[in-house]
Amino acid sequence: xxxxxxxxxxxxxxxxxxxxxxxxxxxxxxxxxxxxxxxxxxxxxxxxxxxxxxxxxxxxxxxxxxxxxxxxxxxxxxxxxxxxxxxxxxxxxxxxxxxxxxxxxxxxxxxxxxxxxxxxxxxxxxxxxxxxxxxxxxxxxxxxxxxxxxxxxxxxxxxxxxxxxxxxxxxxxxxxxxxxxxxxxxxxxxxxxxxxxxxxxxxxxxxxxxxxxxxxxxxxxxxxxxxxxxxxxxxxxxxxxxxxxxxxxxxxxxxxxxxxxxxxxxxxxxxxxxxxxxxxxxxxxxxxxxxxxxxxxxxxxxxxxxxxxxxxxxxxxxxxxxxxxxxxxxxxxxxxxxxxxxxx
Amino acid sequence: xxxxxxxxxxxxxxxxxxxxxxxxxxxxxxxxxxxxxxxxxxxxxxxxxxxxxxxxxxxxxxxxxxxxxxxxxxxxxxxxxxxxxxxxxxxxxxxxxxxxxxxxxxxxxxxxxxxxxxxxxxxxxxxxxxxxxxxxxxxxxxxxxxxxxxxxxxxxxxxxxxxxxxxxxxxxxxxxxxxxxxxxxxxxxxxxxxxxxxxxxxxxxxxxxxxxxxxxxxxxxxxxxxxxxxxxxxxxxxxxxxxxxxxxxxxxxxxxxxxxxxxxxxxxxxxxxxxxxxxxxxxxxxxxxxxxxxxxxxxxxxxxxxxxxxxxxxxxxxxxxxxxxxxxxxxxxxxxxxxxxxxxxx
Numbered sequence: 001x002x003x004x005x006x007x008x009x010x011x012x013x014x015x016x017x018x019x020x021x022x023x024x025x026x027x028x029x030x031x032x033x034x035x036x037x038x039x040x041x042x043x044x045x046x047x048x049x050x051x052x053x054x055x056x057x058x059x060x061x062x063x064x065x066x067x068x069x070x071x072x073x074x075x076x077x078x079x080x081x082x083x084x085x086x087x088x089x090x091x092x093x094x095x096x097x098x099x100x101x102x103x104x105x106x107x108x109x110x111x112x113x114x115x116x117x118x119x120x121x122x123x124x125x126x127x128x129x130x131x132x133x134x135x136x137x138x139x140x141x142x143x144x145x146x147x148x149x150x151x152x153x154x155x156x157x158x159x160x161x162x163x164x165x166x167x168x169x170x171x172x173x174x175x176x177x178x179x180x181x182x183x184x185x186x187x188x189x190x191x192x193x194x195x196x197x198x199x200x201x202x203x204x205x206x207x208x209x210x211x212x213x214x215x216x217x218x219x220x221x222x223x224x225x226x227x228x229x230x231x232x233x234x235x236x237x238x239x240x241x242x243x244x245x246x247x248x249x250x251x252x253x254x255x256x257x258x259x260x261x262x263x264x265x266x267x268x269x270x271x272x273x274x275x276x277x278x279x280x281x282x283x284x285x286x287x288x289x290x291x292x293x294x295x296x297x298x299x300x301x302x303x304x305x306x307x308x309x310x311x312x313x314x315x316x317x318x319x320x321x322x323x324x325x326x327x328x329x330x331x332x333x334x335x336x337x338x339x340x341x342x343x344x
Numbered sequence: 345x346x347x348x349x350x351x352x353x354x355x356x357x358x359x360x361x362x363x364x365x366x367x368x369x370x371x372x373x374x375x376x377x378x379x380x381x382x383x384x385x386x387x388x389x390x391x392x393x394x395x396x397x398x399x400x401x402x403x404x405x406x407x408x409x410x411x412x413x414x415x416x417x418x419x420x421x422x423x424x425x426x427x428x429x430x431x432x433x434x435x436x437x438x439x440x441x442x443x444x445x446x447x448x449x450x451x452x453x454x455x456x457x458x459x460x461x462x463x464x465x466x467x468x469x470x471x472x473x474x475x476x477x478x479x480x481x482x483x484x485x486x487x488x489x490x491x492x493x494x495x496x497x498x499x500x501x502x503x504x505x506x507x508x509x510x511x512x513x514x515x516x517x518x519x520x521x522x523x524x525x526x527x528x529x530x531x532x533x534x535x536x537x538x539x540x541x542x543x544x545x546x547x548x549x550x551x552x553x554x555x556x557x558x559x560x561x562x563x564x565x566x567x568x569x570x571x572x573x574x575x576x577x578x579x580x581x582x583x584x585x586x587x588x589x590x591x592x593x594x595x596x597x598x599x600x601x602x603x604x605x606x607x608x609x610x611x612x613x614x615x616x617x618x619x620x621x622x623x624x625x626x627x628x629x630x631x632x633x634x635x636x637x638x639x640x641x642x643x644x645x646x647x648x649x650x651x652x653x654x655x656x657x658x659x660x661x662x663x664x665x666x667x668x669x670x671x672x673x674x675x676x677x678x679x680x681x682x683x684x685x686x687x688x689x690x
Contacts, residue, residue: 080579090461092469093442096660098505098515109507111515111662113578125472127438134579136656138510138590138664157505159444161453163483164493169444169455236426237477238459247485287462310481312462314442316455318481 001187003328004168004321006030006180011170011317012160016069016153017086017208018043019102023065023172027179027202034186035200040219043204044212049186050194057338058197060222060300061185061331062213062289063178063229064206067171068313069155070130072101072148079141080134081110086153087207090313092127094156097315099135101154103147109157110137158315166321167246173317175206177307177324178228181250184328185335195339197222206289213289217296225302226262226334227290228327230319231280233308244308247320249276250327253304255286257294262303262334269333275326280306305330348526348670349514351375353506355522355529359451361415361499362432362550365389367449368411372525372544376532386561390554391544397536401685406541406564406646407531407677408555409524409571410548410635413517414659416500418447418480425484427454427494430475433549437475439660444503445480452493453503454482502661512591512667519663520572521548523653527570527674531681538685548635552602555635559642566609566647566684567639570677572663573597573652574632584628588654590666593623594673595652602633603640606647608689613649616679622672625654651677 010030015023024045028037035049045065068087075081081101085091094112101108114133135154137144160170179202186200199220204212206229217225231251234243244251252266270277285291286304294302307327310318346354360368369391377383382394391411414433421427427447431440441458456478461469480500484490504517528542541562545554548571559567577589588595596613597605610626617624636648653673656664 076579078579088461090442090458092438092458092461092464092473095436096439096657096662097443098507098662109509109515111509111657111664113657115576115578115580125436125438126470127472136509136578136664138513138515138666143511157507159453159503159505161444163453163455163481164489165483165485167483169453169483232460232463235457235459235481236422236424236479238463242463311442311455311457312460314455314458316442316444316457316481318455318457318483 001184003180003184003325006183007168007177007321007324008160010176010180011172014155015066016155017066017205019153020066020204027065030183031200040216042212042215044216045202046216047200049200050196050198052194052197056196057224058222059335059338060199060201060217060220060225061182062201062203062225062227062293063182064175064289065179065202066204066207068207069153072150072152074150075141075144077141079139079144080136083130083135085130088313089130091130093314094133098157099154100157101148101152103152104149105147108137108147110135156315163318167318168321169316169318171315171317173319174230174309174312177230177319181228181307181324181327182331184325185331188328188332189335195336198335203289210289210292214292217293221297222300224338225293225300226331227288227293227302227304229288229306230309230312231306232312233310235310244278244280246308246310247322248278249323250330251278251280251306251308253280253282253286253306255282257285257291258304259301262301266303266305266330266334269337270330273329273333275329348530348674349667351526351529352519352523353516355525356516356518359446359501360411360413361501362412362547364499365411365546369544372529375529379532386557388554388557389546390558392558392562393532393542395532395536395540397538397540399538401538403565403684403687405538405684406543406562406567407528408543408545408558408567408569408635408639409528410521410545411525412546412549414549418494418496418498418500421487421490423487425486425490426479426481427490428479429500432499435659437472440478441473443661445500446503447480447482447500448494448498452482454480457481504661509664513664514667515662515664517661517663519655519665520658523572523665524570527677530674531677537682540681545635552635552638555638556642559639559646563643564646569634569636569639569650571634571650571652572655572658574658575654575656578656587627587629587631588625590654590656591668592625593669594676595625595627595654597627597650599630600627600633601630602637603648605649609647609649612683613680616683617676620675620679622676624676
């Protein structure tokens with residue numbers, strides 16, 4: 001399995017929250033070798049990987065497949081578009097960013113703009129809010145109305161590229177990197193006999209509240225769950241205490257909402273298997289799908305593993321391929337251990 | 345034959361930050377050398393061409409366009425392999441954060457990263473980042489690894505796609521002023537009514553240095569700077585604040601922040617445009633500036649005019665040009681050359 005290529009391809013496709021179809025189509029293709037694939041009414045992708053004794057544990061392995069973007073709210077008289085964030089858009093990076101909008105007849109290109117500095121008096125430079133900006137698609141209102149409709153989504157135009165060493169750079173590595181780690185785990189397990197019930201969920205709508213994971217987890221009704229997401233890798237402008245380090249392995253989450261025994265077990269397994277790991281300690285909720293899944297139905301024993309990522313929610317997100325691979329190894333080790341436990 | 349728009353995009357794709365215009369010049373040389381009567385590169389790196397026309401003009405004519413573009417220069421490499429940089433030319437820091445860049449002659453891919461928005465205070469979200477705190481991440485894990493690929497002083501450009509926008513526009517990097525270069529290349533490749541000098545200049549964005557040397561060496565009677573200028577005809581901006589508008593033809597200036605232009609030439613441009621049925625506009629604000637300031641005062645001086653393409657979002661990764669403006673600017677330049685060879689004014 002060429003994990004680097006999967007990361008590049010998976011981050012290049014688009015799946016803005018609520019419009020995950022293109023990413024789901026690639027996800028389905030990548031998951032098909034491992035089990036029966038289906039699409040949930042809320043847009044999430046499910047794959048039933050192992051089916052065994054109904055009394056054995058049922059693990060739900062989740063990574064969200066949606067990405068942040070923007071949604072068109074209005075077409076102004078002069079043909080410029082008004083937009084709102086669809087997920088957490090970083091308004092500091094928008095100005096002069098090229099964009100692609102998925103319009104009714106296909107992609108429409110444009111650029112984020114705002115009143116230029118020479119007209120704002122110079123001194124009052126600040127980062128504008130998303131609703132103070134426009135998207136310029138080079139059209140009059142009449143032309144624009146033929147191409148786009150309020151409710152259409154768009155993203156910042158981005159390339160998926162390899163950087164030096166084992167790092168890759170692109171948009172939507174939050175959280176296609178998580179999806180890729182799960183695919184890698186499935187590849188490691190493909191010769192194994194089923195040890196537990198195993199369902200993979202590439203969930204929709206995480207960036208706007210986690211509705212995809214909530215509804216799919218209800219349907220799957222698992223006993224256990226591991227959520228795979230990305231978290232902050234340290235850079236000089238960030239507080240060290242809130243960050244992991246890139247290249248130092250998966251970040252194992254500890255938080256009140258998470259199962260302490262799963263968190264501990266993940267650490268033990270990483271040590272046993274010589275997988276580099278770090279911990280990520282959170283005081284309350286995790287801000288990930290783990291919050292949703294843990295409180296599904298009568299409760300699910302849930303863990304969280306995060307891949308360190310730099311520059312989250314920008315078109316230049318960066319992850320290390322080795323971190324993704326080690327995350328996959330840790331997931332495979334956990335799945336094997338879950339099967340073992342039940343046999344004893 | 346390559347269309348003007350294709351030629352603009354081809355030239356714009358070449359990195360050519362001020363002081364490092366060589367790859368642009370090399371490409372232009374290959375495009376024009378068989379069409380020139382003389383062609384040479386001067387001490388600063390300016391490319392100066394002469395082409396005989398049907399007749400010898402009364403006024404010595406020079407058309408200039410600058411080859412350089414705004415960008416970045418690598419100033420320091422941190423122990424952890426991150427690159428520190430400074431701007432070359434005027435760039436609004438707000439268009440830099442979160443952008444992909446290409447570093448050095450091999451166009452090494454990198455990112456101007458910034459910590460995730462989740463880690464920002466409300467104040468940090470409002471405030472424009474300090475350029476000195478930004479860095480380029482090329483994936484190197486150490487200074488030593490970075491130094492295998494990057495040298496201090498290397499230039500960097502925005503990584504930017506060239507995209508068709510709307511029915512009539514094109515989006516991309518460095519149209520300021522490869523658009524002007526492309527127009528001059530096309531003129532050089534055509535038959536001219538008068539002998540003309542052409543200059544592809546260096547270091548406009550850092551002080552119009554190249555044009556000063558060209559003006560001195562060529563010593564023209566009339567010099568036309570062909571460039572791209574601010575169009576602010578965007579959402580929320582109305583009236584004269586728009587400076588110039590896309591789709592309304594070439595911009596001929598009476599005055600900007602660097603130059604008061606020759607009045608007779610300014611009036612002539614509008615007369616010629618009217619005669620030829622070419623749309624033509626002027627700047628509705630005194631804004632911007634170009635190398636006319638250097639051409640005007642070099643040696644014994646020259647009468648100057650600026651013919652500009654209206655361009656949205658200049659000095660960013662996403663310049664926007666209107667295709668019709670490109671065609672109209674080319675036609676106006678052709679018509680002006682016809683008139684200027686024997687132009688006399690009171």
